[in-house]
Amino acid sequence: MLDTLFPFKRNYLDRDGHKLQYVNEGEGEPVVMVHGNPSWSFYYRNVVTALSGKHQCIVPDHIGCGLSDKPDDSGYDYTLKNRIDDLEALLDHLNVKENITLVVHDWGGMIGMGYAARYPERIKRLVVLNTGAFHLPESKPFPWPLWICRNTLLGTALVRGFNAFSSIASYVGVKRKPMPAEIRKAYVAPFNSWANRISTLRFVQDIPLKPGDRNYELVSEIAASLPKFANVPTLICWGIKDFVFDKHFLAQWKVEMPHATVHEFADCGHYILEDASEEVVGYISDFISNDSLVANS
Numbered sequence: 001m002l003d004t005l006f007p008f009k010r011n012y013l014d015r016d017g018h019k020l021q022y023v024n025e026g027e028g029e030p031v032v033m034v035h036g037n038p039s040w041s042f043y044y045r046n047v048v049t050a051l052s053g054k055h056q057c058i059v060p061d062h063i064g065c066g067l068s069d070k071p072d073d074s075g076y077d078y079t080l081k082n083r084i085d086d087l088e089a090l091l092d093h094l095n096v097k098e099n100i101t102l103v104v105h106d107w108g109g110m111i112g113m114g115y116a117a118r119y120p121e122r123i124k125r126l127v128v129l130n131t132g133a134f135h136l137p138e139s140k141p142f143p144w145p146l147w148i149c150r151n152t153l154l155g156t157a158l159v160r161g162f163n164a165f166s167s168i169a170s171y172v173g174v175k176r177k178p179m180p181a182e183i184r185k186a187y188v189a190p191f192n193s194w195a196n197r198i199s200t201l202r203f204v205q206d207i208p209l210k211p212g213d214r215n216y217e218l219v220s221e222i223a224a225s226l227p228k229f230a231n232v233p234t235l236i237c238w239g240i241k242d243f244v245f246d247k248h249f250l251a252q253w254k255v256e257m258p259h260a261t262v263h264e265f266a267d268c269g270h271y272i273l274e275d276a277s278e279e280v281v282g283y284i285s286d287f288i289s290n291d292s293l294v295a296n297s
Contacts, residue, residue: 005186006042010067013090018076021067022090023059026052029124030096031288033059034087036106036131037203038166040066042186043105043273050281051288055101060090062111064199066190071198078202080215083107084114091115101288103127106245106270107203110222117225126234127284128253128260129272130245134223135208135216140248142209149204159201166191166200173271175241183274226256234260235287237280239268261287 012019023041025048033044041059048057061068062083063076076082091097100122104112109131116123136142149155149165158164170184179187191197208216234257238250254262263283268275 001182002186002189005182006045008045008048013093015063015086015089016076018063018069018071020063020069020086020090021061023048023057024094025057026055028055029099029101030056030058030094031101031103032087032091032096032112033057033103034105034108034112035059035062035065036108037065038169038191038200039106039187039271040190042066043271044103046273046277046281047103047284050285055288056096058091058094058096060087061190062086062199064202070190070196072195073198073202078199079206080110080114080218083111084118087111087115088118098122099124101125101127103129103284104131104133105129105273106131109133110219113225114218114222116229117222120225120228123229123232125288126229126232126257126260127287128234128236128257129280130239130242130249130270132245132249132252133226134252134256135219137248137252139251140246143244146204146207146244149201150207155204156201159204160194160197163188163191163197163200165204166197169270172243173269174275175239175269176267176275179271179274223256229257230259233287235283236260236262237272237276237283238262238264239270239272239275240264240266241268242270245270 008023008025011022011024031051035043041061044059051057064070102112102123113133149159166188170179170187191200208219265276272280
């Protein structure tokens with residue numbers, strides 16, 4: 001069933017003895033899609049199908065996610081800097097160093113924009129989907145379910161013992177209508193044991209909330225880099241009913257990227273590419289094909 005839903009060749013990059021799986025479909029200008037937590041490259045399957053006829057579509061599975069290896073803490077340090085390093089290593093391996101359209105969602109925003117901050121000259125366009133590349137907005141309380149997962153033994157038991165994070169996200173992450181059963185199963189399939197849910201928990205534990213938290217300064221640096229993209233064509237598609245990346249994050253993006261084209265979906269949630277797949281894929285396709293946006297930027 002998974003091969004039918006996700007009919008792309010599996011490619012692997014060695015990262016210190018661990019396999020990082022990635023999709024690499026099509027030829028042309030590169031479109032690099034970076035997923036978050038608790039999803040994997042499967043999230044972008046419809047975008048790859050739509051764009052791979054004219055573009056090189058590159059979609060990694062972060063270590064610990066999807067079809068990549070899932071080492072324990074002794075084998076891999078599950079932290080933001082390593083995620084950015086992995087993305088950089090993959091793109092260097094593929095010799096992708098210019099005219100990149102970067103598509104980001106959830107933690108992919110911080111990882112993708114962390115890469116972009118290192119190499120702003122490589123980024124041609126940005127597509128932003130329910131994500132952040134800055135600290136928690138002052139107007140936004142930290143959601144209590146994330147607090148429990150981040151800070152308590154109960155959270156660890158729920159996430160790693162019962163797959164609470166990935167399973168619940170597959171239900172609450174869509175709002176228009178429930179995910180079909182086979183799609184929901186594909187989302188949670190890689191996270192099928194205590195050991196294989198390590199990244200799901202570590203991502204939440206890695207959220208920096210105050211100075212002194214690991215990655216707090218790195219997130220500050222990424223946020224400070226955003227003005228470098230003031231002339232980069234940017235598309236924002238946003239599900240307003242996302243309980244984490246909600247209107248507060250969208251408002252911050254509008255401040256950071258006042259030039260962006262914004263499409264808000266009042267009836268959609270976190271998994272915007274599931275809730276409004278046809279519309280959002282259409283917007284992305286049109287945005288990328290409109291070279292006048294780039295020419296005039």
